[in-house]
Amino acid sequence: MERGLVATHLNVQAGECIKVKGKILPEAKRFAVNMGKDSSNLVLHFNPRFDSHGDVNILVCNSMEDGMWGTEEREPDIPFQQGDKIEICISFGTTELSVKLPGDKEITFPNRLGLENIEFLSVEGDFAIKAIKFS
Numbered sequence: 001m002e003r004g005l006v007a008t009h010l011n012v013q014a015g016e017c018i019k020v021k022g023k024i025l026p027e028a029k030r031f032a033v034n035m036g037k038d039s040s041n042l043v044l045h046f047n048p049r050f051d052s053h054g055d056v057n058i059l060v061c062n063s064m065e066d067g068m069w070g071t072e073e074r075e076p077d078i079p080f081q082q083g084d085k086i087e088i089c090i091s092f093g094t095t096e097l098s099v100k101l102p103g104d105k106e107i108t109f110p111n112r113l114g115l116e117n118i119e120f121l122s123v124e125g126d127f128a129i130k131a132i133k134f135s
């Protein structure tokens with residue numbers, strides 16, 4: 001069963017955060033948190049892969065502009081695993097986004113689209129959402 005959430009008409013401004021809390025399914029292959037202007041213009045595609053697209057335990061981040069993927073940034077050390085309950089906190093900025101991960105790990109990703117705010121959020125794949133908080 002496809003799981004997920006889509007939120008539109010948001011207005012997340014620079015300096016504000018999006019917290020995503022939930023459980024990674026025990027047999028998870030992948031999940032993704034996407035945010036941006038709409039589903040074709042993503043300032044961040046945050047995509048942990050446990051066994052997907054030939055990747056094992058790799059975090060893939062990317063952007064999408066007018067439906068075209070950008071250049072992936074890959075992080076080998078995912079600080080969580082299948083079956084974990086996690087919370088990630090994405091801080092939005094006009095030049096970059098920072099993602100606080102479990103274990104005090106943090107990654108950053110450039111705001112390649114130059115967006116001034118976030119209107120769109122989606123969470124999809126092998127992840128059971130518990131809560132979404134905007135602060």
Ligand SMILES: C=CCO[C@@H]1O[C@H](CO)[C@@H](O[C@@H]2O[C@H](CO)[C@H](O)[C@H](OCc3cn(-c4n[nH]c(N)n4)nn3)[C@H]2O)[C@H](O)[C@H]1NC(C)=O
Binds near residue numbers: 047053072
């Ligand atoms: C080596 C030559 C080809 O490169 C590969 O090209 C693939 C296609 O673009 C890359 O996979 C895409 O990577 C994107 C980020 O750069 C996205 O993760 C894209 O998946 C989008 C997606 C998947 N799903 C989804 N799958 N399953 C479910 N439930 N939902 N929903 N949206 C993936 O299909 C894949 O990451 C990329 N691999 C490398 C090593 O670069």
